[in-house]
């Protein structure tokens with residue numbers, strides 16, 4: 001049986017370069033069903049049982065662009081066996097925003113810390129172990145351009161895929177938001193969503209993501225109860241729910257980066 005691995009990352013993180021290095025001539029290009037967004041799939045060079053899907057480059061798993069919808073529908077509906085999440089090492093903060101969202105899906109994920117050659121040349125220092133621990137995923141340093149780290153990366157992804165199962169996403173948001181998610185969890189029926197993706201669905205429902213709400217059958221009373229939880233959260237923070245959750249993600253990322261990343265020229269040291 002074949003193994004399905006999805007490549008996902010921000011625009012310009014080196015995804016096309018990496019996809020080409022993985023698949024070479026073994027790729028087919030078409031469109032995603034119903035939309036004019038390019039779909040690229042290919043077989044891994046050296047192991048035809050591994051199918052790699054290159055998802056559109058995006059900044060977020062929100063529902064506002066075709067690319068975002070295509071990428072998240074694929075991850076949620078097709079549920080690949082493993083995800084390779086490319087993170088541009090020279091633009092860590094912005095790239096990790098998407099990573100925090102992907103982690104919520106509970107799909108086994110390995111991070112490719114790409115453009116590491118540029119980051120190292122600049123003199124930036126990243127504590128890979130600590131960063132991986134904080135995010136809850138293994139990190140492999142890569143240069144897609146120089147084809148460095150790619151064998152190790154794909155071996156890690158294949159091994160995760162073969163192991164199967166799912167990952168329990170960490171609860172990394174502000175405790176008040178985590179409390180609201182817990183309340184949604186209590187009222188969301190057991191069998192309406194994939195068990196391992198519950199956190200993803202709960203956050204999207206809290207955010208009033210109607211595309212996600214339309215995917216699941218909820219009674220009017222459950223919908224109203226979720227709306228009440230959202231309203232209460234908005235009252236607590238005196239802000240709209242999407243801004244509240246976006247800000248909380250960035251707070252978490254800033255915290256993670258503080259202990260794991262040192263820009264060239266920064267005189268402070270990273271603690272162990």
Ligand code: BGO
Nearest residue numbers: 011012013014015016017114115116117118142143144145
């Ligand atoms: C140009 N290291 C380095 N140094 N560069 C990389 C790496 C890496 O690990 N990975 C990718 N690049 P895409 P998306 C370019 O095209 O794969 C480079 O959007 C140029 N082109 O070579 O397209 C890659 O698919 C002229 O650079 O990314 C490419 O995710 C001058 O990052 C760019 C300089 O890669 C984007 C760069 C005519």
